[in-house]
Amino acid sequence: MRSLLILGASGDLTGRLLFPGLARLLATGRHAGLTVVGGGHDDWSADQWSDRVRHATEDALADATPEGRDELERIRRESTYEQLDVTAPGVLAGAISRLTPPVAVYFALPPQVAQDACEVLSPDELPEGTRLVLEKPFGTSEASARQLNDTLRALVPEQQIHRVDHFLGKGTVLNILGLRFANNFLEPVWNRDHIEKIEVFFDEDLALEGRAGYYDHAGALRDMIQSHLLHVMAILAMDAPARLDERDLRDAISSVLRAARVEGPFAETTRRARYTAGSIGGRDVPDYTAENGVDASHGTETLAELTVTLASWRWAGVPFVLRSGKALGAKRKEAVITFKPVPHLPEGFVGVDEPNRLRIGFGPDVLQLDVDVNGPGDILSLNRVTLEADLSATDLLPYGEVLDGVLNGDPTLSVRGDTAESCWRVVEPVLAAWAANEVPMDEYPAGSRGPSSWATSAVGADGTTSPETGPDSGEDG
Numbered sequence: 001m002r003s004l005l006i007l008g009a010s011g012d013l014t015g016r017l018l019f020p021g022l023a024r025l026l027a028t029g030r031h032a033g034l035t036v037v038g039g040g041h042d043d044w045s046a047d048q049w050s051d052r053v054r055h056a057t058e059d060a061l062a063d064a065t066p067e068g069r070d071e072l073e074r075i076r077r078e079s080t081y082e083q084l085d086v087t088a089p090g091v092l093a094g095a096i097s098r099l100t101p102p103v104a105v106y107f108a109l110p111p112q113v114a115q116d117a118c119e120v121l122s123p124d125e126l127p128e129g130t131r132l133v134l135e136k137p138f139g140t141s142e143a144s145a146r147q148l149n150d151t152l153r154a155l156v157p158e159q160q161i162h163r164v165d166h167f168l169g170k171g172t173v174l175n176i177l178g179l180r181f182a183n184n185f186l187e188p189v190w191n192r193d194h195i196e197k198i199e200v201f202f203d204e205d206l207a208l209e210g211r212a213g214y215y216d217h218a219g220a221l222r223d224m225i226q227s228h229l230l231h232v233m234a235i236l237a238m239d240a241p242a243r244l245d246e247r248d249l250r251d252a253i254s255s256v257l258r259a260a261r262v263e264g265p266f267a268e269t270t271r272r273a274r275y276t277a278g279s280i281g282g283r284d285v286p287d288y289t290a291e292n293g294v295d296a297s298h299g300t301e302t303l304a305e306l307t308v309t310l311a312s313w314r315w316a317g318v319p320f321v322l323r324s325g326k327a328l329g330a331k332r333k334e335a336v337i338t339f340k341p342v343p344h345l346p347e348g349f350v351g352v353d354e355p356n357r358l359r360i361g362f363g364p365d366v367l368q369l370d371v372d373v374n375g376p377g378d379i380l381s382l383n384r385v386t387l388e389a390d391l392s393a394t395d396l397l398p399y400g401e402v403l404d405g406v407l408n409g410d411p412t413l414s415v416r417g418d419t420a421e422s423c424w425r426v427v428e429p430v431l432a433a434w435a436a437n438e439v440p441m442d443e444y445p446a447g448s449r450g451p452s453s454w455a456t457s458a459v460g461a462d463g464t465t466s467p468e469t470g471p472d473s474g475e476d477g
C-alpha cells in the first residue's frame, strides 16, 4: 500500500487511537514509504495538523527502531491535511486521484456520512487495489449495514473492504485462539456438558470523556456489545478453524454469530442502567443526564447486560452473559468461564466444592484458573487456589494490529460483511424492547459497582463474592 487517506482526520478518534496505533506500527519499520494524508470537514491549518501528527507519534518515536524513527520523522515532515466535504460529488474521488496508488481510504466517520461519501464514488474513480476501511459502528441497524455493504461491494470486492473492530486486534482476544486450539485439555470439555456459563465483562472507570455527541446516540449496548463483545463471544464459542486466515477464521466467527440470539422476555434476559452523580478515584462525575451535550430524552443507557444463547449442539442451553458499562468504580475486563460442578464429590471431604473457573483478562492480560485442592491443615479440607499466568501482549496497539492487516491487504482481523449484519440482528430486538420501555432503566452512582439490585455471579479467586466485582455496596447501599 502506497498511500493512506484518513477521513475524519480532525476528529477525536484519529487523534486518540488511530494515529497513535499507526505510529506504533510504522515505528517497527514496516510499511516504509507510506504517504499519510488527513482529510476532514474542519478548516485546519498546516500547523494544526502537524501538531496532531507530532503529538500522536511522540510515544512511538521513543521506542522506534532506527528505520522506524526515520519513517516517523518523514511522516512528521511530509503528512498533509486537506479540508474535504467528502459527501459532495467528485471531492473524495479528486483527493484519491492526487495520491499514489494503491490507496487505503480510512473512513473514521459516522456511518451515515461514510454511506453518503461512498454513494458519490463510482468504481472507475478508484485505482486498482483501493481498500476501503470503515470504522465501527458499521451502520446503525441490520438494514443500514446491508445497504452500506451493497454500496461498498459495488465499489471494490469484499476482500478489499475492512470493517474495523479493534477488539480483533487486541492481543488477549487473539490469545484465546492459542489457548483454545493449541492445547489438548480444553477442547474436550469446551461444551454444554461441562460448562455452566460464559461471561464477558468490560466495565470501564471512564465516564463520558466529552463524547456525548456520539455516545448519547449509541449507549453501552451499541457502543460495546453490538460488535466488540459479540466478537469476543464468537472467539470463545467457535469451532477450530482449519487455518487462521481470512476465510476460515471469519467463517468460524460468522457461524457462531448466525446462531446467536437473545430470547425474550427481555426483562429477564437483559438489563440496562444509567449512572447518577458520584465520584471515581476522587474525581467528581455529574449525573449522566447533566453531562455536557446529553439529551435526557434519548434514554441512553451507560451500562448494558444481555444473555445470549447459541443455537448449536455444542452450546444449547449455555448462557453467554455480555456486560459493559461506563463510570464504574472498578475496571473489570475479562471473560469468565464457569464449569459445572463435579458429578460426585466423594464423602469425606470437608468444606465447599466450588466450580472451576477460567478467567481470561483483557487488561491486565492474565489467565487464571481457579481450582480446589486439599489442605492446608486438615488434608481432606477443600481449599481454593488460583493458577495464574501472564499472557503476552503484542507490541502493536489494537489499531496498529488492524491497520497492519489493511496495509498488507489481509482482512483476517476485519469484520466480514455478513457478520456485521448478524451483529445488528442479534441486538435489534433488544434495542426495540428497550425503546418500548419493556425493561426498566436502573441507576447506579458513578464510581459504584453498578446498581445495587443487580446481583452478580462474580466470584473471587477465594470462592467468595469479591468486593471488587460484586454488586454495589457503595453510596446507594
Ligand code: BG6
Residues within 6 Å of the ligand: 204, 206, 223, 224, 398
Ligand atoms: C471503543 C468504545 O470502541 O472501545 C469506547 O467506543 C470504549 O467507548 C473503547 O472505551 C474500549 O476499548 P479500549 O481498547 O480503549 O479498551
